[in-house]
Amino acid sequence: GPLSLVVRAGAGYNTIDVDVASRLGIYVANCPGKNSVAVAELAFGLIAALDRRIADNVADLRAGRWNKAAYSKARGLFGRTLGLIGLGGIGSAMVPRAQAFGMPVVAWSRSLTDARAAELGITRVDSPLEVARRADVVSVHLALNGDTRGLLGAEFFAAMRDGAYFVNTSRGEVVDEPTLAAAVEQKGIRAGLDVFAGEPGAGTAEFRPAIAELPGVYGTHHIGASTDQAQRAIADEAVRIVTVYAGTGEVPNVVNLARSTPAGWTVIVRHLDRPGVLAATLDAISRGGLNVQEMANVVFSGGEAAVARIDVEGTPTAALLEAIESNPSVLDVQVIGL
Numbered sequence: 001g002p003l004s005l006v007v008r009a010g011a012g013y014n015t016i017d018v019d020v021a022s023r024l025g026i027y028v029a030n031c032p033g034k035n036s037v038a039v040a041e042l043a044f045g046l047i048a049a050l051d052r053r054i055a056d057n058v059a060d061l062r063a064g065r066w067n068k069a070a071y072s073k074a075r076g077l078f079g080r081t082l083g084l085i086g087l088g089g090i091g092s093a094m095v096p097r098a099q100a101f102g103m104p105v106v107a108w109s110r111s112l113t114d115a116r117a118a119e120l121g122i123t124r125v126d127s128p129l130e131v132a133r134r135a136d137v138v139s140v141h142l143a144l145n146g147d148t149r150g151l152l153g154a155e156f157f158a159a160m161r162d163g164a165y166f167v168n169t170s171r172g173e174v175v176d177e178p179t180l181a182a183a184v185e186q187k188g189i190r191a192g193l194d195v196f197a198g199e200p201g202a203g204t205a206e207f208r209p210a211i212a213e214l215p216g217v218y219g220t221h222h223i224g225a226s227t228d229q230a231q232r233a234i235a236d237e238a239v240r241i242v243t244v245y246a247g248t249g250e251v252p253n254v255v256n257l258a259r260s261t262p263a264g265w266t267v268i269v270r271h272l273d274r275p276g277v278l279a280a281t282l283d284a285i286s287r288g289g290l291n292v293q294e295m296a297n298v299v300f301s302g303g304e305a306a307v308a309r310i311d312v313e314g315t316p317t318a319a320l321l322e323a324i325e326s327n328p329s330v331l332d333v334q335v336i337g338l
Helices: 018-023 036-052 054-062 089-100 114-120 128-134 154-159 177-187 228-248 277-287 318-325
Strands: 005-007 027-029 082-085 105-108 137-140 165-168 190-193 217-219 265-272 291-299 305-313 330-337
Touching: 005 228, 018 027, 036 054, 036 089, 036 137, 036 165, 036 190, 036 217, 036 228, 082 089, 082 128, 089 105, 105 128, 128 154, 154 177, 177 190, 265 277, 265 318, 277 291, 277 305, 277 318, 318 330
Parallel strands: 005 027, 082 105, 082 137, 137 165, 165 190, 190 217
Antiparallel strands: 265 305, 265 330, 291 305
16 A cells, blocks of 8 residues: 555654655654663763773874873863753763763753753753853763754854863764854864764765864764664564554554644534444534534443544534534534634
């Protein structure tokens, strides 16, 4: 049959044309939270690598250069403030790891409340700029959308402390890369980047982002979720989504259903559970010029009666309600304004 479901084996679904899928009535689902630990582990690996300049250590040793004098000047992470931008599954997984390193945490997220911050033992701030001002290390954990694309630009990097560390394991496009490059060169910021704007989609390719050439920038190959543990968890979740959909028609983790509809009224129809009752009801609604936005029908124990809740766009008229109620299998009709 025609395609009806697309499952993203991961959390981010910016590589799927969700608008086209929605127009064609195709569900899009993702597998959020299954790679949170893996990405957090890489983010902390990058933080430690930036502080101890691990990649440069390795490169020099492989080239036959012993340079303990240069590499003995790490700052250390204990007591340094970690600033989190985004506190979903991955950002939340960063918190206990930071605390294990003895790092106090400040965080900004649109959904973060003071109560949640207190529960996690962190400090909530009001904006990404405030994170930049207060943190010695900034780690970014944002989904890519219209609000976050290019969110971290000139004003943000101007607010960061000289010599601070910046880590991005989310999406390259949330950062203005030329502005970050300027901050690396002018303010001594060190950056650990697992993601880049315009990065290849293939597993292997020629790719030379200018920012990755800079001393003080450590780049990895978008491998945040690439652990055996994470891949198994994601695969299990993808199979679960398909299995539930095949068995029930429900789609776990669906991302492209309307959050709100033009529906202004709910028509509630209590009826006998008989063939054709719902069809007649929907036919009456259609003839009344109303458009159904959402609908649910539940059957009571014993299987004799059911109730349908039908959200409609347009105003139900008295004539429409009478037409529905004229069916001898309809027990009652009510209308509620939304």
